[in-house]
Amino acid sequence: MTDLHVEDRLAVQEAIARYAHAFDTGDVAGFVDVFTEDGIFEAVLVDQPDQRAVFQGHAELRRFAEATMREDVHVLHHLAGVMFDSTAVEAPTSRATVLVTKQLPDGPAISTHGTYLDRWRRTSGGWRLAHRRYVALGYGAAHRSRRAPRH
Structure with missing residues (x-):
């Protein structure tokens, strides 16, 4: 078994960023392209x-992306702590x-937070997500019509 080279690790990290940027900018084709043909979210x-x-x-x-990416709703994915569990x-x-x-009328609010657990596959087009499992720890104020008052 061979470990990933540094270039492969950087390509995977770039694909993680491409996923977020595609979703945040409403780029449906770019979002879909981060996955393998049989990829799973x-x-x-x-x-x-x-x-x-x-x-x-x-x-x-594509149907998921078209249903969830809306021009009138501005979201940003903030990613941190990217690490490899297996470098095979x-x-x-x-x-x-x-x-x-998510941007609400009265300011930004947390929509959701959690962990992406990803399995990757090298394709002729580069590294693609074979399976992304999002484990959500919860959903926040962005799913309510307004934020709770501060105390």
């Missing part, structure tokens, strides 16, 4: 593992902490 709430959503393949990923070139895995903010 799975979202689960940590305290409700039976409450999950799974989108597999470019067609489902045949099946590398990584994780990253994510905080998503």
